[in-house]
Amino acid sequence: MQTILLAAGQGTRMRPLTEQRAKPMLPVVDKPLAAHTATTAVNAGASRLIIVVGYESEAVREYFGDEYAGVPVDYAVQSEQRGTADAVRAAEPQLDDGPFAVLNGDALYDEASLTQLFENAPAVGSYRVDDPTQYGVLYTDEDDTRATGVIEKPADPPSNLINTGAYVFPAAAQSWLEVGESERGELELTDVLERACTETTVSAVPFERWLDVGRPWELLEANEWKLEGVSRSLDGEIHEDANIRGNVVVEEGATVDAGVVIEGPALIREGATVGPNAYVRGHTLIARNATVGHSVEVKNSILMDGATVGHLSYVGDSILGRDVNFGANTTVANLRHDDESVRVQVKGEETTTGRRKFGVVCGDDVKTGIQTSLNVGVKLASGARTKPGEVVLEENRN
Ligand code: TTP
CATH class of the missing domain: 3.90.550.10 (Spore Coat Polysaccharide Biosynthesis Protein SpsA; Chain A)
Incomplete structure (x- = not known):
C-alpha cells in the first residue's frame, strides 16, 4: 500500500x-x-x-x-x-x-x-x-x-x-x-x-x-506507551554498586555510576551519564549525552540530547529540551495541592492536561540558576534563563 x-x-x-x-x-x-x-x-x-x-x-x-x-x-x-x-x-x-x-x-x-x-x-x-x-x-x-x-x-x-x-x-x-x-x-x-x-x-x-x-503532555504519554515495550538490556558501563530494577536499557557508551537506582521501564542512551547516587524512576528517557548527576531524582520524564541535571535536583513528569542545563538544586513541582489536573497554556489558552502529575516543559538551551523552583505546568521558551533562587510560577518566561 x-x-x-x-x-x-x-x-x-x-x-x-x-x-x-x-x-x-x-x-x-x-x-x-x-x-x-x-x-x-x-x-x-x-x-x-x-x-x-x-x-x-x-x-x-x-x-x-x-x-x-x-x-x-x-x-x-x-x-x-x-x-x-x-x-x-x-x-x-x-x-x-x-x-x-x-x-x-x-x-x-x-x-x-x-x-x-x-x-x-x-x-x-x-x-x-x-x-x-x-x-x-x-x-x-x-x-x-x-x-x-x-x-x-x-x-x-x-x-x-x-x-x-x-x-x-x-x-x-x-x-x-x-x-x-x-x-x-x-x-x-x-x-x-x-x-x-x-x-x-x-x-x-x-x-x-x-x-x-x-501537546507536550502527549509526548510524555507517547514515551510511556513505547517504553512499555522495552526489554532489559544492560550494555553500558554499570558500576557494581548500581541497582537496576526491571526493564531498563542502558545502551553501549552510557555510564551508570555507584549508588544509582534505576527503575524500569527506562532508557539510558549512548553517551549519557547517571550518578553517582541518582534515582531514575519509571518511564524515563535519558537521551544521548544527557547527564543526571549526584543526588538527582528523575521520574517519568524526557531529557533530550545533551540535557544536564547535575546536582541535587528533582525532575518529575517533565520534558527538558536539547542542551537544557538545570542549575544545582533546581526543583520541579508536579502535583497541585488541590489535587486537580495540572493545566498548561497552549497557544495562550489554559488547557487541562487531564494529568494529576505534570511538571514543566523546557525548550532547547534553557538554563536555570541554582535553587530555581519551577511550578507545575510551567513552560520555558528555548534559550530562557532563570536567576539563582528564582521561583517561576507562570508560563512562557523568556
Ligand atoms: P495538526 O496536528 O493539525 O497540525 P500541526 O502538526 O501543525 O500542529 P498544530 O496544530 O499544533 O500547529 O496536523 C495533523 C497532521 O498533519 C500532522 O502530522 C501534521 C500534518 N500537517 C501537514 O502536513 N500540513 C499541514 O498543512 C497541516 C495543518 C498539518
Whole structure:
C-alpha cells in the first residue's frame, strides 16, 4: 500500500519543543515520533512511503533518507501549511494510480489495527472515547462498521467513535483533493473523507490503541506507551554498586555510576551519564549525552540530547529540551495541592492536561540558576534563563 505520511505541520501546540524542530522528529524512546509511525505502517503493509515535509524539513529528510525499514521513501514539499488536504495534494503527483493510505506523522497507532485498516480499504481508523466533543467524530451505520461522514467537535456527537487521522482512500480520491477552506481557514482531509463516504463504502476500522501527539503532555504519554515495550538490556558501563530494577536499557557508551537506582521501564542512551547516587524512576528517557548527576531524582520524564541535571535536583513528569542545563538544586513541582489536573497554556489558552502529575516543559538551551523552583505546568521558551533562587510560577518566561 503506497502510504503518505504527513509531517509538514508547524506543531504550534507543542511549543516550545517545536521552536527548532518538526514535531514528528521529537524523541519517543529510541527514535523520532514519526519513525514509530513509519515502522508500524511498514509492518502493517506499507510498500512505499511518501513523506510530506515543510516546517524544519531537513532533519526529517536526513533521518529517513531514501529507504526506511526496507521500503523506498520519497518526499513531497508543502511550502505553506494550509491544511491536511493541501499536504496530500502536494504528494499526489508521486502516487501511482492505485488506492493510497494517509497517516499523521505525529500519531501512534498499533500494528494490528493499522493492518486491519489496510486490509479493509477504503477505510478510516476509528477510536472509541468517552467524550468525543473535542474531536472529529464519525457518523457510522448501525453496527459501527461503516463510516458515513465526519463532523468536527460536535456539541451533540453522532457516535463516540473519533477519527484517528488514518485513512485508506480509493484511487479516485486523487482527483478529490481540491477542497474549499473550512471554518478555521484550512484545507481539510476530512472533506475528502466526506466525499469518499458519499461515493463509496468506507469501513470504520476500530483501533485498539491510538495516540495523537499534539501537546507536550502527549509526548510524555507517547514515551510511556513505547517504553512499555522495552526489554532489559544492560550494555553500558554499570558500576557494581548500581541497582537496576526491571526493564531498563542502558545502551553501549552510557555510564551508570555507584549508588544509582534505576527503575524500569527506562532508557539510558549512548553517551549519557547517571550518578553517582541518582534515582531514575519509571518511564524515563535519558537521551544521548544527557547527564543526571549526584543526588538527582528523575521520574517519568524526557531529557533530550545533551540535557544536564547535575546536582541535587528533582525532575518529575517533565520534558527538558536539547542542551537544557538545570542549575544545582533546581526543583520541579508536579502535583497541585488541590489535587486537580495540572493545566498548561497552549497557544495562550489554559488547557487541562487531564494529568494529576505534570511538571514543566523546557525548550532547547534553557538554563536555570541554582535553587530555581519551577511550578507545575510551567513552560520555558528555548534559550530562557532563570536567576539563582528564582521561583517561576507562570508560563512562557523568556
Ligand atoms: P495538526 O496536528 O493539525 O497540525 P500541526 O502538526 O501543525 O500542529 P498544530 O496544530 O499544533 O500547529 O496536523 C495533523 C497532521 O498533519 C500532522 O502530522 C501534521 C500534518 N500537517 C501537514 O502536513 N500540513 C499541514 O498543512 C497541516 C495543518 C498539518
